[in-house]
Amino acid sequence: PSTKPSTNQSTTEKPLQPCQETPPGLVGRLLIEFSSPMSMERVQRENPDVRQGGKYSPPDCLPRQKVAILIPFRHREHHLKYWLHYLHPILRRQKVAYGIYIINQFGEDTFNRAKLLNVGFMEALKDDEEYDCFIFSDVDLIPMDDRNLYRCYEQPRHFAVGMDKFGFRLPYAGYFGGVSGLSKSQFLKINGFPNEYWGWGGEDDDIFNRLNAIASPWTGVAVWGHCHGACGTLGHDTDLGGAWLCSSWLGTALFNQGQVYFARGLTLEVSGLGSVPPWCPHTDPTLLLAPSISLNGMKVSRPDIRIGRYRMIKHERDKHNEPNPQRFTKIQNTKMTMKRDGISSLQYRLVEISRQPMYTNITVEIGRPP
Ligand code: UDH
Secondary structure (H helix, E strand, C coil), X not given: CCCCCCCCCCCCCCCCCECCCCXXXXXXXXXXXXXXXXXXXXXXXHCCCCECCCEECCCCCECCCEEEEEEEECCCHHHHXXXXXXXXXXXXXXXXXXXXXXXXECCCCCCCHHHHHHHXXXXXXXXXXXXXXXXXXXXCEEECECCCCCCCCCCCEECCCEEHHHCCEXXXXXXXXXXXXXEHHHHHHCCCCCCCCCCECCHHHHHHHHHHHHCCCCCCCCECCXXXXXXXXXXXXXXXXXXXXXXXXXXXXXXXXXXXXXXXCCEEEECCCCCCCCXXXXXXXXXXECCCCCCCCCCCECCCCCCCEEEECCCCCCCCCCECCCHHHHCCCHHHHCCCCCHHHCCCEEEEEEECXXXXXXXXXXXXXX
């Protein structure tokens, strides 16, 4: 009589564990340079795990998010090779599940970055409805540190805080250009991006304004103050929608001249608390913080300036992307225009979708300025 060998295998596969919050294989600062020539063959050779269409998922853990990376594009093949060369390995180390989408504007009419990104959002979701995070990146911006994690956060994310061309500093507090990221729900909350910025500039400020418009304290802010009598026109704060009049018992917010009370996200930052202005003697600063603040607003989050560094591939201004002279007036009106101009009003004609080994190319006709 023979004894049957056990069929129990000791090598049964273990279920994958969720990827760690901080990926273990990051290397930190990176050397980024654009002097050695780059070829798509090399990028392909060096990234064999990337699937057709520029998709990747970590093999050894369950990624927490599915990220679509959207790049507005026209005639920048040279930059794209460097972008793919640097970004695929970085994203792999960051343990994200991702897909790269090049949103290529068809024809030679005026370029429209934000509209292309709206198209990217729609088309990426058509390709895979599981995307829950969208990162919008210029093709010429390469992060210099892989701790700048390309994923979505509780609040809208601005990644490109320290670009070399701005001396590795934020050029101004409300800058939201270069590389940014929004979850699906954050994106939809602001009705996506504007479609009506043709040519260079302004669209990133419009997006920043959209985010701040949602931070409007009128929705559920439990901030209130006590101020007898009319105290004049007070603190100007773009976060809260401009200058407000502090009359008696507004029940919503109290502003003191020169002092601004920021209602941001779920926390309330109060500056200048404690110095009751003499012109409003009945102000009681202790009343400013109500115990339960329920704000569903948004606040831009950013990486540390030492980590959010970027190199930009130098280039001349592109043809058909001249500075848009209307941009200054337009960004004054975001609050009015954002409801009608955005993902809800987006129209385009798909020309072609082609799956390349390192990215998915979406060529689209988006019209021209009126
Ligand atoms: N883009 C294209 N093709 C174009 C225009 C823009 O692909 O024809 C995309 C690309 O992803 C680019 C992004 O849109 O990274 C932003 O456009 P941009 O690079 O022109 O904007 P940036 O502010 O440069 O980076 C402005 C021109 C600087 C001229 C400097 C001359 N020394």
